[in-house]
Amino acid sequence: MKIAFHGAARTVTGSKHLLTLNSGKKYLLDCGMFQGLGSQTDVLNRNWGFNPAEVSALILSHAHIDHSGLIPKLVKDGFTGKIYCTPATRELTAVLLEDSAGIQEDEIRYINKKRKAEGEPYIQPLYNEEDAKRTVDHFVTVEYDSWFAVDEYVSVLYTDAGHIIGSAAVSLKIREDGKETHLTFSGDVGRYKDVILRSPAVFPQADYVLLESTYGNSLHDPVETTPDMLLRWIVQTCLKKKGKLIIPAFSVGRTQELLYALNTLEEQRRLPPLDYYVDSPLSVAATEIVKHYPQYFNKQIQKVLETDNDPFAFHGLKYIKTVEESKLLNFRDEPFVVISASGMADAGRVKHHIKNNIGNSRNTILLVGYCEPHSLGGRLIAGAKEVNIFGVHHEVHAEVGSIRSMSAHGDYEDLSQFLACQDPKQVRTLFIVHGEYDVQQAFQARLLKKGFADVCIPELRSEHGLA
Secondary structure (H helix, E strand, C coil), X not given: CEEEEEECCCCCCCCEEEEECCCCCEEEECCCCCCCCCCHHHHHHHCCCCCHHHEEEEECCCCCHHHHCCHHHHHHCCCCCEEEECHHHXXXXXXXXXXXXXXHHHHHHHHHHHHHHCCCCCCCCCCCHHHHXXXXXXXXXXXXXXXXXXXXXXXXXXXXXXXXXXXXXXXEEEEECCEEEEEEECCCXXXXXXXXXXXXXXXXXXXEEEEECCECCCCCXXXXXXXXXXXXXXXXXXXXXXXXXXXXXXXXXXXXHHHHHHHHHXXXXXXXXXXXXXXXXXXXXXXXXXXXXXXXXXXXXXXXXXXXXXXXXXXXXXXXXXXXXXXXXXXXXXXXXXXXXXXXXXXXXXXXXXXXXXXXXXXXXXXXXXXXXXXXXXXHHCCCCEEEECCEEEECCCEEEECHHHCCCCEHHHHXXXXXXXXXXXXXXXXXXXXCHHHHHHHHHXXXXXXXXXXXXXXXXXXXXXX
16 A cells, blocks of 8 residues: 555645555545645645545544645545544535635635736636535534444544544554555644643554644743733733734634633633633634533643633623724724734735734734744734735834744644654554645654654655555
8 A cells, every 4th residue: 555645745634545545545644735835735636646536535633724724626636435433523624614614715816806807717616605615415423432434445533632522543453465554644733732622542553553643843931821821922022002902813722722722811810801702703613612512621621721711711702703894903093902814814804804913013913823824924924024915015113023832733742742652663654644844854853763663744645655
């Protein structure tokens, strides 16, 4: 058998790994959208590198768009099989894909106006909302910690990855030519001291491992300082400078962590009396879905639930739903905090908020998660003095800050702990995926020292044989 890496290879987006058996049967691990790669992004998203109609089944690790975002296009281009995932992942993916379709249609509409003015042909979105809705019929939900058969060749076990609600590491038992091979795909690995979720679970011994490496060369700040750091930015921006604090945040995971941190500050009577806006219909829907799965919360938040039936709500919290309400925020002069998607600031309403506020030194743009270096968020973190937003150059006068402790990805100690259940001598090859190449090289050296004999950093579209 062999495995081919059609995404998240020497980059963090587009997670997509194709397993092909000797019989020709094909299984896809994740079907993610490439994001934040500049001019390459659209080309990568429109070209599979394989035929979707030949894929027997899709095994999905979790709902984030860089892992699920091309599912509607997969179906549109000929995939007819089942899509396996956890119940929470199914709920989240359904709303994320519809939102993604809406964002694409809005952005394509804007792009086509420019193309028409320049005499260029129109382009189409990767898929529309109807395409996204049609994918739901393909989903089959499976609980954690129970092996299930995809067919006579492949069985799958989902174990909690602790990254977002419903996220899973995927272990496969592959039977062919009279032998059984074990392969584990980590998906995205969470933190062992996450403020909301349970820690990643152990998984069976594998012959081959595909491991994410987003923060494979760094350590996070201590998680317990997050409310304090968030308070510092609120005080500095809203109370001292009388400005607006704009926080790009992924709708699933990061937004809920921010709300929980703000709730904690209120419980401690330290939350400044301001308006706190969540400007994203998707974030509203995602937060409600997260609340449906308290069994996935860690012991600390389980304890909080004994006295607080909604740990994501607090005084001053307001949800913005309509575009008109969102636009009205631009006319407010008084200080406030707005949390809005997307987390890398490359799409969604937050991009408009940044455009309208980036030129004022009273304001702050606070990044609270990983940003691909080419994304708007990545360029701001890198210290860009001027950025292009919707085709217009803007000078950066607003303060730009970050809180590293809020990443939902494990750092190299978390990743090492995740691997601690494995005997390195029994792992034939460990493939490092979902990371920037320089980070992966540093992580590779660390893993070799831990006793893994063959640590590979696959290139995009590369194919590797599995014995």
